[in-house]
Amino acid sequence: MTTTQSTWPAVPDHDTTAATGPAAEQAVLDRVPRGLLIDGHWVDAADGATFDVVDPATGDVLARIADATPADGLRALDAADAARHGWATTPPRQRAEVLRRAFDLLQERREEFALLMTLEMGKPLAEARGEVTYGGEFLRWFSEEAVRIGGDHSTNPEGTGRAFVTHKPVGPALLITPWNFPLAMATRKVAPALAAGCTVVVKPAELTPLTTLLFADLLLEAGVPAGVVNVVPTTTAGDVCGPVIADPRLRKLSFTGSTPVGRTLLAQAAQNVLRTSMELGGNAPFLVFEDADLDLAVDAALAAKFRNTGQACTAANRFLVHEDVAAEFADRVTARVGAMRVGRGTEDGVAIGPLIDDRAVAKADRLVTDAVERGAVVRTGGHPVAGPGTFYAPTVLTDVQPGSAILDDEIFGPVLAIRTFRTEDEAVAAANDTEYGLIAYACTEDPARGQRLMETLETGMLGLNTGVVSNAAAPFGGVKQSGTGREGGAEGIAEYLETMYTLTPDPFRRTKGAQR
Incomplete structure (x- = not known):
């Protein structure tokens, strides 16, 4: 039962000899926005607060960025809610083309993103390049899934009516991402949400927010409308996310992180009966x-x-x-x-x-x-x-x-x-x-x-007989205390869709006095 062993999905044939060193590092850091992304604009935190992002390999400060407050979190939700209807009614093909443009832009800038991840998270540059490939595949996969949101139509068993099953975007979503895969965890959540027609507020990890900020800027360049994607880095995650989760306008929560934090978030989400996806701890x-x-x-x-x-x-x-x-x-x-x-x-x-x-x-x-x-x-x-x-x-x-x-x-x-x-x-x-x-x-x-x-x-x-299973086209997730829901595959977009059933009378059923 032998299979071939791989690490990440195959890396496209791009130049992987891009310059490194202090000048190249500073150049990529200079590209990263330092603010919060709210309603299509890069803005300061409400109180002007900032925090440092540190290179774990050296202890050096890489950048100082805006530190969101609870008020900023609600401003981001305001923007997501205001953009909700417009994005949900955007034709699926247009949503797909935005995600595909984001994929293409990411491939063009793969070395820039790889170097940034290595700086803020510490992973070897070769692995960071692999993450760009892997993370990009979620953009490409869900750009294809956006136009395949289906439904069902059938005659009911009694023959008295027609049943229609349709799917609609669940609504504004809060996406909380971890520090260890700062690009792939963002694309794995943002891409299916946008493909389904949902607007989002992203709370990146305090330790590695720079990649998410650069990715959000790339999404704007790809054509994502104002308010559809909002990003609020913060050092006080509980204070910022709590009011957003409690707000009835929020309809979806997706979290990747530890099981204890996941349990707390599930308890909070229960108050408004939010749809949840939880990718938690493992052993x-x-x-x-x-x-x-x-x-x-x-x-x-x-x-x-x-x-x-x-x-x-x-x-x-x-x-x-x-x-x-x-x-x-x-x-x-x-x-x-x-x-x-x-x-x-x-x-x-x-x-x-x-x-x-x-x-x-x-x-x-x-x-x-x-x-x-x-x-x-x-x-x-x-x-x-x-x-x-x-x-x-x-x-x-x-x-x-x-x-x-x-x-x-x-x-x-x-x-x-x-x-x-x-x-x-x-x-x-x-x-x-x-x-x-x-x-x-x-x-x-x-x-x-x-x-x-x-x-x-x-x-x-x-x-x-393999040591790596992750793939954008396959459902990622666990059982027991490792979480609920799935990311990737056809299952991934279903996490951001509500199912609606409609019954209508059978148009061919004769009724009293009806004539043909």
């Missing part, structure tokens, strides 16, 4: 069976664990390896991980960039220390890396014992933790022993086992 198992192709398994493991320096909700968190192949698997991944270069993402050959802040470093170190104290063995890494910047050495742990916090907590760092199993049933039970269910991975050459895993693993997504 992904990665199963390696005794019949696995180990070359493929190692490649898949490294992709699933170390992409984005391990800072992804889809990152493999627990490596469950059959005892017959555990030693060889550990030797192979240790050799590969030990050779990974750590550094600023703009440097050639860097595989592991910084973690997002010092709290992330402390968390990774705490989890590793706890595992070692319980009997785990550090094969490579296992410590923070001296600054400047917030780095943690890529790490492999073996002999991780039950009860270790690293098996329960989402690591969000470059730490690969291995424990062993003997039987398939034992592996599945261990994989399902978590409150989360976003994604799982498994490597096996047995097709029947692969089919069994599709049935027995409690997860919203499964990577079978």
Whole structure:
């Protein structure tokens, strides 16, 4: 059951040798708007407040941008509500063409966006280029879906009437995006909303708002009308989002982030019975069976664990390896991980960039220390890396014992933790022993086992003999405490549509006194 291994969707044949260095970095930073986007205009915060955005690889301030207040959040909702009818009644083809122009502009400016993401988030430049490709695909996919919003028509079972099922935009939406994929998470939410005919207020992550601001500016250039997309970066997310969620004009909430925050938002959304999409935490198992192709398994493991320096909700968190192949698997991944270069993402050959802040470093170190104290063995890494910047050495742990916090907590760092199993049933039970269910991975050459895993693993997504599953054309999302709803695929636009049923009398049914 061998499949080819990839990382991101294939990168188009564009020049990837664009200049880096202080001049290039400053040039891209100079392109980023510093204000809030409200009703098509870049404006200051109501109180004039600003905050700094910092490069996690150096600690240097990259830019100072407007810090939205609760009043600004409501001003953004005012604009989205005012633009609601006009955008909802814009012909689907016109909405599609705006999204397609945005896709084309993003391809033209791919190096600019890639460099900006590397600066504010820290990921290696090669991965940032991959995110531009991936994020752009949501614009292209949903530009195509905009003209495919369908419906249904049927005669009712009694033969007395005709039933029509139609779909309409749900209304103004609040989109709250995370810091780890600042472009792709914005396009994954904004594109289906706009395709469906919804207007939006975007609240980007405080740590990485610059990419979203530049993307919003690109949307204006692509022809998005004033008020359709509004952006309110802030350091007080709860204060700004709370009044927006409580306002009855808001009809949709989409959030990507931690499960505890998601639970709070769901409780707030319940007051107005909002449509919600929640992409929350994960604790992904990665199963390696005794019949696995180990070359493929190692490649898949490294992709699933170390992409984005391990800072992804889809990152493999627990490596469950059959005892017959555990030693060889550990030797192979240790050799590969030990050779990974750590550094600023703009440097050639860097595989592991910084973690997002010092709290992330402390968390990774705490989890590793706890595992070692319980009997785990550090094969490579296992410590923070001296600054400047917030780095943690890529790490492999073996002999991780039950009860270790690293098996329960989402690591969000470059730490690969291995424990062993003997039987398939034992592996599945261990994989399902978590409150989360976003994604799982498994490597096996047995097709029947692969089919069994599709049935027995409690997860919203499964990577079978692959370490990356995300694709704009497929539904992304989880089960249990990993969230509700789906992003991407045909399911992605449905999240922004309401269903309406209309019954009319059968036009061919004879009624008393009727003549033909």
